[in-house]
Amino acid sequence: MSFDVQRIRQDFPILSQPQHGKPLVFLDSGASAQKPRAVIDAMTRCMETAYANVHRGAYRLSEVATDAYEAARGAVARFINAPDAREVVFTRNSTEAINLVAHSWGRGVMRPDQALLISELEHHANIVPWQMLRDERGNQLRVCRVTDAGELDMEDLAAKLADGKVGLVALAHMSNVLGTVTPVERVVALAHAHGAKVLLDGSQAVVHRRVDVAAIGCDFYCFTGHKLYGPTGIGVLWGKLGHLDRMPPFLGGGDMIESVSFEKSTWAKPPARFEAGTPAIIEAVGLHAAIDYVNAIGMPAIEAHERALVDHAMRKLSDVPGLTLLGRAQDRGGVFAFSLDNAHPHDLSTLLDRAGICIRAGRHCAEPLHTRFGVEQGTARASFGLYTTPEEVDYLAGALVKAREFFA
Amino acid sequence: MSGGDFFGDLRDLYQEVILDHGRKPRNFRRLEDADRTARGDNPMCGDRMELFLKMTPDGHIADAAFQGRGCAVSMASASLMTETVKGKTPEEAQAVGTAFRDLAMTGQCPACAASLEDAMERLTPLSGVHEFPSRVKCATLAWHTLNAALAGAKEASSE
Ligand SMILES: Cc1ncc(COP(=O)(O)O)c(C=O)c1O
Numbered sequence: 001m002s003f004d005v006q007r008i009r010q011d012f013p014i015l016s017q018p019q020h021g022k023p024l025v026f027l028d029s030g031a032s033a034q035k036p037r038a039v040i041d042a043m044t045r046c047m048e049t050a051y052a053n054v055h056r057g058a059y060r061l062s063e064v065a066t067d068a069y070e071a072a073r074g075a076v077a078r079f080i081n082a083p084d085a086r087e088v089v090f091t092r093n094s095t096e097a098i099n100l101v102a103h104s105w106g107r108g109v110m111r112p113d114q115a116l117l118i119s120e121l122e123h124h125a126n127i128v129p130w131q132m133l134r135d136e137r138g139n140q141l142r143v144c145r146v147t148d149a150g151e152l153d154m155e156d157l158a159a160k161l162a163d164g165k166v167g168l169v170a171l172a173h174m175s176n177v178l179g180t181v182t183p184v185e186r187v188v189a190l191a192h193a194h195g196a197k198v199l200l201d202g203s204q205a206v207v208h209r210r211v212d213v214a215a216i217g218c219d220f221y222c223f224t225g226h227k228l229y230g231p232t233g234i235g236v237l238w239g240k241l242g243h244l245d246r247m248p249p250f251l252g253g254g255d256m257i258e259s260v261s262f263e264k265s266t267w268a269k270p271p272a273r274f275e276a277g278t279p280a281i282i283e284a285v286g287l288h289a290a291i292d293y294v295n296a297i298g299m300p301a302i303e304a305h306e307r308a309l310v311d312h313a314m315r316k317l318s319d320v321p322g323l324t325l326l327g328r329a330q331d332r333g334g335v336f337a338f339s340l341d342n343a344h345p346h347d348l349s350t351l352l353d354r355a356g357i358c359i360r361a362g363r364h365c366a367e368p369l370h371t372r373f374g375v376e377q378g379t380a381r382a383s384f385g386l387y388t389t390p391e392e393v394d395y396l397a398g399a400l401v402k403a404r405e406f407f408a
Numbered sequence: 409m410s411g412g413d414f415f416g417d418l419r420d421l422y423q424e425v426i427l428d429h430g431r432k433p434r435n436f437r438r439l440e441d442a443d444r445t446a447r448g449d450n451p452m453c454g455d456r457m458e459l460f461l462k463m464t465p466d467g468h469i470a471d472a473a474f475q476g477r478g479c480a481v482s483m484a485s486a487s488l489m490t491e492t493v494k495g496k497t498p499e500e501a502q503a504v505g506t507a508f509r510d511l512a513m514t515g516q517c518p519a520c521a522a523s524l525e526d527a528m529e530r531l532t533p534l535s536g537v538h539e540f541p542s543r544v545k546c547a548t549l550a551w552h553t554l555n556a557a558l559a560g561a562k563e564a565s566s567e
Contacts, residue, residue: 344479354416
């Protein structure tokens with residue numbers, strides 16, 4: 001199937017909704033992506049024809065819903081090339097997936113004398129759970145530096161792994177601010193050589209790249225459904241079965257136990273052990289539809305489209321007077337954070353909104369990274385989806401020039 | 409003034425006075441001999457200010473100044489606030505603050521007494537902010553911080 005962005009745009013109902021009387025130019029997909037008709041319809045169809053609680057009823061409708069829920073798990077497993085669907089745990093989002101690892105691996109398996117290693121480019125979701133673990137259990141928290149270009153400082157990473165005390169490296173596969181794609185295969189090789197396990201936060205990466213957890217060789221991988229054109233309320237933690245097997249539960253409740261008495265309960269096997277309570281059934285169906293949608297277009301085609309778009313945006317944004325891009329990584333995806341010399345990001349965002357352009361302003365849940373780059377006041381951020389066009393990038397660049405004049 | 413049409417009705421928010429005070433905030437300095445100080449934080453967007461008040465022996469605000477960083481709206485609001493409260497008693501300044509918060513949130517000020525007229529006239533250019541719910545707190549941060557300083561609190565947040 002050839003990549004026809006205009007065709008694709010027609011799949012997203014919201015893209016034809018004007019904003020302030022102007023065509024919507026949605027450049028905040030990095031925060032949350034828009035939904036194609038296929039996802040909306042699949043969720044509606046589930047509620048209209050195939051909905052009941054899962055894993056519980058011995059009646060046909062419940063079996064149909066259970067099959068749909070488990071089929072979504074299978075689709076996720078294939079999407080990231082997980083060897084076994086039992087390794088796929090549904091969570092609410094990436095944040096919950098990371099907290100799950102911090103709780104069940106961090107507190108249940110890791111020893112307090114093992115260190116944690118994160119990086120300067122992490123989203124707060126991949127910082128705060130580790131700080132909480134450190135504060136509670138005393139694990140040292142190490143932070144790998146990022147270079148001025150916005151890339152992971154591999155020498156620093158090696159140095160911080162060298163003493164063999166790091167138990168877990170938790171790292172973004174792609175930065176939600178700099179767009180940097182981190183060299184995860186090299187990180188995994190290095191970490192494993194020093195006895196550390198690796199959790200990758202793929203919240204941004206899965207949207208832009210073909211992810212193969214078996215090839216990467218990591219221990220855990222997580223992502224969130226709503227950035228992948230799926231619904232909110234569903235995320236994924238993938239973990240090697242051997243690891244998940246060793247981990248105690250995260251939340252307690254129904255569905256995650258084998259047997260319960262008031263003296264003792266025994267845990268179900270993964271993934272059920274980590275899915276306490278009624279899961280996000282409709283959302284799992286929606287995520288399945290989103291994955292099918294992306295697969296039908298084809299990840300290689302999406303990657304190629306975005307690569308061209310990123311090159312185009314680099315040129316166009318570099319031409320805007322007074323604009324400073326945050327980070328210039330070699331390997332990057334469609335996320336651009338920038339400052340405009342005389343316009344504060346919030347003023348800029350309000351201004352562009354009136355031109356129909358949605359961008360994000362602030363620190364994008366990555367305050368330490370903004371501090372690292374000396375932009376405490378935050379940045380503006382434009383982020384692309386598979387429906388983003390070069391014309392939208394041109395329109396943005398033109399609007400930025402006008403915004404600069406507005407504030408001059 | 410270019411870009412006015414392109415950005416729709418944004419001149420309602422970014423009136424010339426706002427842009428001017430945003431670019432060149434008045435009383436933008438530290439008062440070394442301040443009697444009251446407070447810090448204001450807008451954690452969502454990273455706006456931050458420090459307010460300094462110098463009081464007269466009979467309890468009027470002799471001087472008001474601030475330092476900080478933030479968007480044009482928050483800088484302009486702080487700048488206009490410092491100009492407005494000079495010479496007022498704490499009670500008068502707080503009454504203006506209450507009226508201003510009404511103005512910022514609704515665009516109107518039903519409670520504005522005639523006695524506040526002069527003060528409110530100065531602040532009216534900020535009334536356009538009520539059309540931008542996510543920006544109201546940019547305009548009110550300075551006044552929250554003023555309240556904190558007058559109440560002897562060290563910190564204020566507009567959250
Ligand atoms: C890199 C990264 N990690 C984690 C998250 C958190 O995702 P969620 O809010 O869906 O848990 C995000 C998105 O906000 C992100 O961009």
